Amino acid sequence: MNNEPVRCALCGGVDFREVVPGGRGARVLRCGGCGLVRTIFPTGKAPSAGHYDKDYYAPWLGEQSAAREKIWNRRLKSIERFVPAGRIFDVGCGDGMFLEVAAKAGWETEGSDISEWAAQYARENRRLRVRAGELQNMDLPSDYYDAVTMWHVLEHVASPLVLLEKVRGMLKTGGLAVAAVPNASAIIYRAVYRIFKFRSSLSVVDREPHIHHFDPSTLRMIFDKAGFRVTEIIPDAGYAGALRKTLDAFPVALAAVSGINISTAIEIRAIKK
Structure with a gap:
């Protein structure tokens, strides 16, 4: 049995407080040092890549396809405010639609995903350069990419700190890293989870439970520690469903006027120092 204490992935601390029961023997803990929340699974591991199969992606490729394409176009335009079309790498690219949108806009694209099914789909159906596996284990060029994206990864x-350090090494100096994550501090985020999934946003009773739960503060801290200069943290309006888009409209407007971020998800943009 491994008796090593659980260490925070951000600050390395070992002082944790249980936030809520995670269900199925899991624990959801908040670091007393930096505030990062994480889930400890009874097996010691989160669900594997096998969860992300053809059935998982069926809604993406079916009824959500048109809405997702609009989301990807909007996200790409926001990136191009900071970086002109160049080399872009999408971590956790799924079926590859974002990379396909970027390629049509003149970007040189590459991506990765832990799902062999998704990577193969992107290669065969979208003719993209996509690798299957963990990014940390891939042999990729250094100081090469103009932008690296991580949409809900x-x-x-x-x-996550190890992943961000890998991403930093891949980027050119001045290159842009972009990530979106659920906003763990948002009341609306928790309400949306209860509306759509009938359980807590921190529950592990889900087909893709989260290991870490970021708020704007801890998200900024982990990018700072990885060697980035954070330029902004904004609401991420990336939902495909009509009701979810409506729920996100108010937080986006509030953030634009007041700078207060209560959105269900947040997007960070950061420059490699």
Whole structure:
């Protein structure tokens, strides 16, 4: 049995307080040092890549396809405010639609996903360069990419700081890193989870439970520690469903006027120092 204490993935601390019961023997803990919240699974591991199969992606490729394409176009335009079309790498690219949108806009694209099914779909159906596996284990060029994106990836990663350090090495100096994650501090985020999934946003009773739960403060801290200069943290309006888009409209407007971020998800943009 491994008797090593659980350490925070951000500050390395070992002082934790239980936030809520996670269900199925899991624990949801908040670090007393930096405030990062994480889930400890009874098996020691989160669900594997096998969860992300053809059935998982069926809604993406079916009824959500048109809405997702609009989301990807909007996200790409926001990136191009900071970086002109160049080399872009999408971590956790799924079926590859974002990379396809970027390629049509003149970007040189690459991506990765832990799902072999998704990577194969992106290669065969979208003719993209996509690798299957963990980014940390891939041999990729250094100081090469103009932008690296991570759309709702960091919350699923056991060692997010290690991933961000890898991303920093891939980027050119001045290159842009972009990530979106659920906003763990948002009341609306918790309400949306209860509306749609009938359980707490911190529950592990889900087909893709989150390992880490970021708020704007801890998200900024982990990017700072990885060697980035954070330029902004804004609401991420990335939902495909009509009701979810409506729920996100108010937080986006509030943030624009007041700077207060109560959105269900947040997006960070940061420059490699």
